[in-house]
Each structure stands twice: as C-alpha cells, then as structure tokens.
Amino acid sequence: MNPIAFSIGPLHIGTYIIGPFSVHWYGLILATAVVVGILISMAMAKKIGLSEDTLLEFFLWVIPIAVICSRIYYVIFSWDMYKDNPITALYIWRGGLAIHGTIIGSLITAILFCKIKKVDFFKLADILVICLALGQSIGRWGNFVNQEAYGYIVDKAKVPWAMFIDGAWRHPTFLYESIWDFCVFLFLLVYYKKKKNQPAGEVMGWYFILYSVGRCIVEGFRTDSLMLGPIRMAQLISIVLAVAGIILIVVRRKMFAKGLAALGSDAPIAARVDQNALAEENADLIENKEGGAQVEDLNELAVDETEEEAEMLEEAPSEETEKKETAE
Numbered sequence: 001m002n003p004i005a006f007s008i009g010p011l012h013i014g015t016y017i018i019g020p021f022s023v024h025w026y027g028l029i030l031a032t033a034v035v036v037g038i039l040i041s042m043a044m045a046k047k048i049g050l051s052e053d054t055l056l057e058f059f060l061w062v063i064p065i066a067v068i069c070s071r072i073y074y075v076i077f078s079w080d081m082y083k084d085n086p087i088t089a090l091y092i093w094r095g096g097l098a099i100h101g102t103i104i105g106s107l108i109t110a111i112l113f114c115k116i117k118k119v120d121f122f123k124l125a126d127i128l129v130i131c132l133a134l135g136q137s138i139g140r141w142g143n144f145v146n147q148e149a150y151g152y153i154v155d156k157a158k159v160p161w162a163m164f165i166d167g168a169w170r171h172p173t174f175l176y177e178s179i180w181d182f183c184v185f186l187f188l189l190v191y192y193k194k195k196k197n198q199p200a201g202e203v204m205g206w207y208f209i210l211y212s213v214g215r216c217i218v219e220g221f222r223t224d225s226l227m228l229g230p231i232r233m234a235q236l237i238s239i240v241l242a243v244a245g246i247i248l249i250v251v252r253r254k255m256f257a258k259g260l261a262a263l264g265s266d267a268p269i270a271a272r273v274d275q276n277a278l279a280e281e282n283a284d285l286i287e288n289k290e291g292g293a294q295v296e297d298l299n300e301l302a303v304d305e306t307e308e309e310a311e312m313l314e315e316a317p318s319e320e321t322e323k324k325e326t327a328e
Contacts, residue, residue: 001025003145024093025145033138034063037131044130044192048123058117058124062109066102067092073101077226077233095146098226099136100237106132122201122252129207130188136211137181143174150174151221171221180214199256201248208245212238 005028009019038059045055074096075082075089082089110128114121143149144163151171154162162169187210192203216238219225225232 001145001147026095026142027093029142029145030097030139033135036138037135040134041127041131044127048120048127050119050124054117054119058110058113061113062106065109066105067097069105070097070099070101073104074098074226077228095143095148098234100234103132103241120200122199122204126192126200126203129204130185130192133181133185133188133207133211137178137185140174140178140181144172148174148224149177149222150224152223170223173218173221176218176221177214180218181211184210184214199252201252205245205249205252208241208248212242212245216242
C-alpha cells in the first residue's frame with residue numbers, strides 16, 4: 001500500500017517554487033485518532049465540571065509534548081537506526097512513535113497542568129484514558145500502512161487471518177492490538193458510565209491493567225520490539241504499569257472509604273444526598289495534611305444537623321399529650 005495519501009504542489013509563487021508536499025496516511029490516521037479523542041473527551045468533560053476552553057488548552061499542551069516524548073522514547077531504544085544519520089530521527093512520518101513514551105509524557109503534562117489550573121487530576125485522567133484507548137485502536141492502522149509493528153512469519157493455512165506484509169504471511173499484531181484496545185475502550189466507557197460510586201482514578205487504574213495485559217501478550221508475537229538487552233521494553237513497561245494500576249485502584253478505594261467514614265453514616269439524609277461527591281472531597285482533604293480542619297468541619301456540620309433534628313422531635317408534642325390536654 002502506498003504510504004502517501006496525496007500530494008500538494010508544487011506551488012509557484014512568483015519566482016519561488018514551494019513543494020511538493022506529501023500527506024502520509026500515517027499522519028492522517030493519527031490526526032483522526034486525536035480529533036476523535038478530543039471530541040469524546042469534550043462531551044464527557046461536562047460530567048466533571050470542566051469547561052471546553054480548559055480542556056482545549058490542555059490538549060494544546062499535551063499533544064505536541066506526547067508526540068515528542070513518544071518519538072524520543074522510540075529513538076532512544078532504536079539508536080542504532082539513527083546514529084549514522086541523526087537527522088532522520090525527526091522523520092516521524094516514516095513511523096516510529098512509542099505509545100509508552102506518549103503515556104509518560106501525557107502523565108507528566110497532565111499532573112503539571114492540573115496543579116496549575118486547580119483541576120482534579122484523577123477525574124481528568126479517567127476521561128483521558130478512555131479516549132486514549134480508542135485513539136490507540138485507530139492509530140494502530142497507521143502501522144499497517146507503514147508496514148511496521150507486524151509479527152512472525154506464519155503458515156497461511158494454519159493462521160488464515162495472517163496478512164501479507166514485507167514479503168511474507170505474518171501475524172497482524174497491529175490488528176490484534178487494535179481490536180484489544182477497542183475492547184478496552186468499550187469496557188472503560190461502560191464502567192465509567194455505569195459504576196456511580198467509584199473513586200476518581202479507578203478508570204485510569206483499569207486502563208493501566210487491561211492495556212498492559214493485552215500489550216504484553218501481543219508484544220511476544222512482534223519482530224520489531226524495542227529491546228533493552230534481552231528484555232522487550234514494551235513488556236517490561238507493561239508489567240510496571242499493570243502493577244501501578246492495581247496499586248492505584250486499591251489506594252483510591254481505601255481513600256474513598258475513609259471519605260465515607262469521615263462523612264458519617266448517622267448524618268441526616270439531606271447531608272448524604274451526594275455521598276459519592278462528599279466522599280471524594282473528604283478523601284482529597286485527608287490526602288492533604290492541611291485539610292484536617294476542613295474534614296472536622298464537615299463532620300461537625302453533619303452532627304449539628306442531626307442534633308437539630310433531634311431537638312425538633314423533642315419539642316414536638318406527642319399525640320397522647322395532646323389528647324390528655326384536650327380531655328382536661
């Protein structure tokens with residue numbers, strides 16, 4: 001398949017000739033993945049009270065940083081390909097973007113952005129990983145166009161879904177991961193929408209676990225893995241991310257439970273209308289050493305409301321008392 005979608009030019013402007021410019025399928029597919037991710041995240045951002053302007057500002061920062069980090073990660077572990085002609089490290093249209101570099105760059109950017117803009121990092125991250133999973137599913141088809149990220153040579157009779165790539169029938173590992181990523185996207189989206197009483201950050205933890213399990217398996221079929229000695233880097237990073245995801249879910253659930261406990265189960269119904277939101281707020285306050293006094297204020301407020309209700313019940317005359325007074 002021709003990796004070039006179409007060309008523009010050359011353009012003649014006076015005595016100057018500009019172009020021609022080639023637009024590659026790889027770039028178009030990645031651009032499509034980014035646009036789809038942005039649109040979905042903007043639709044979901046309303047749920048966490050994040051304005052579209054703030055979200056777009058975030059993407060203006062994270063997209064170029066993610067691409068740069070993705071390329072740097074790939075070049076570091078493929079330096080033998082570029083050491084003789086380092087300028088080719090800039091030719092990203094030829095492929096060579098590592099998703100783990102994207103994840104690392106995006107995480108750092110998101111943490112700094114949320115700190116500056118006073119945005120809840122975990123709530124934003126839960127939305128972003130859903131969109132990231134879908135973007136990965138779409139973006140993997142760019143690997144097919146560039147004839148990269150494929151697997152071992154196989155017998156077409158035994159593996160009927162094999163694809164003819166680079167002169168032989170091979171495992172279409174890009175397709176395996178594309179399908180897996182789409183399944184991860186569907187799971188995270190349903191989980192995010194259906195599970196109401198969940199701590200922020202849990203969806204991100206599930207993304208780390210599920211994506212890493214799939215990637216670790218698919219990586220074993222690939223022939224172009226980035227290596228660190230005898231170790232496949234993608235498998236190593238996937239194991240680290242999966243463990244991090246498990247720890248994240250456990251820790252966030254414990255903090256969420258502490259938030260509910262701080263709210264108090266004896267508080268009146270009016271004080272427990274949005275128990276999930278209050279638990280999240282309490283969990284955040286508990287994490288912050290300076291938030292202790294605020295947690296006490298929330299508890300005192302709930303206790304005060306309970307005491308007020310009790311006093312109202314004591315002051316209200318019972319039916320028997322009213323009957324006796326009427327009879328007298």
